[in-house]
Amino acid sequence: MTIHPKIAEFLKSLPEPDGSPLDPVAMRAGENAQVPPVADRLPIHDVREATAATSSGDVPVRIYTPAEAESYGVLVYFHGGAFFSGSLETHDHIARSLAKETGLEVVAVDFRLAPEHEFPAGLEDCYRVVRWVAENSGELKWDGRTLAIAGDSSGGNFVAAVVAKARDDGFDRITHQILYYPSLDLDFDVDRYPSLRENAEGYxxxxxxxxxxxxxxxxxxxxxxxxxxxxIKREDLSGLPTALIVTAEHDPLRDEGELYGKRLQEAGVNATVSRYDGANHGFVQHFSWIPEFQRVFTETAEFLRRS
Structure with missing residues (x-):
């Protein structure tokens, strides 16, 4: 189907790129300037800043508690932004929606960004926070059962990398992986996936x-x-956690996400692939207010409950 008319309207309003070099500092500032004030955000029972003291150093996190309870399942969330942008603020509304719809306590990770920090700094922060959750169940009131991880775009890349690292390390506490339009193959050969050509421009x-x-x-x-x-270049995907992979019809990265889901299934992993027609890359961050796309959070909650 065609791109959703509300998205098409927004895309028409965007200025044409002028070809100037990308400035990560300026781009981050521009994104943060668009963040709504706290008073205008989805109300949540409690939101607090914390520090995860990990073996690789202290990592800032933001914890979203949906309601008062004796214990919680936990969802650790990694924001998108091509590894160099995005923040707890730019993706705060996603974390709030996930907490509200799933009923889980959400721990959003303020990981280190490229290029100021060398690889694998950001990935290591994400992995160590997941382990910190499991090792600090008392502080977080973790119920010891559900420990899901989720991320959008490059955050989805981190999700796939973290579950792989965890399996290789023998860390088996992660129960679910949730990837929203993930970037899984950074070899950008336009002939590798049809969606790289089909959705090359205009979306x-x-x-x-x-x-x-x-x-x-x-x-x-x-x-x-x-x-x-x-x-996606990992040869052995067996033994990884149950997965939900959400893709967007009009996204250059659509096909690599769907291939990852297929390969998980072939490796014996319980994996669900859900394509959102009429959507583009970033729709969870930018267009989840559209009723047709708002259900992504409901779908996430249903996936966590049934599996």
Whole structure:
């Protein structure tokens, strides 16, 4: 189907790129300037800042508690932003919606960004926070059962890399992986996936900008042939947690997400792939207020309950 009319209207309002070099500091500032004030955000029982004291150092986190309870399942969330942008603030509304719909306590990770921090700093922060949750069940009131991890775009990349690291390390407490339009193959050969050509232009994220956007990650030392950088290159996907992979019809990254889901299924993992027609890359962050796309949070909650 065609792109949703509300998204199409927004895309028409965007200025044409002027070809100037990408400035990560300016882009981060621009994103943060668009964040609504706290008073205008989805109300949640409690939101607090905390520090995860991990073996690789202190990592700032933000904890969203949906209601008063004796214990909670926990969902650890990694924001998107091509590894160099995004923040707890720009993705605060996603964490709030996840907490409200799932009933889980959400721990959002303020991981280190490229290019200022060398690979694998951000990935290591995410992995260590997941382990910190399991090791500090009393402080977080974790119920010892559900420990899900979720992320959008590059955050979805971190999800896939974290579950792989956890399996290799023998850490088996992660119960679910949730990936929203993940970036899983950083080898941007336009002939690798049909969606890189089908959705190359006109839908927000364009195929031609993938290399420049991810260049900051490569500059920090990430090797696109490394399965921890391009998780779809991992040969053995068996033994990984139950998965939900959400893709968008009009996204250059659509096909790699769907291939990851298929490969998980072939490896014996319980994996669900859910494509949102009429949506583009980033719709969970930017367009989840549209009724047709708001159900992504309900779908996430149903996935967690049934599995």
């Amino acid at each position: 927000g994220l364009e195929t031609g900008i993938l290399e420049p956007f991810n260049a900051f990650y490569f500059e920090s030392g990430a090797d696109r042939s490394d399965p921890l950088v391009s998780p």
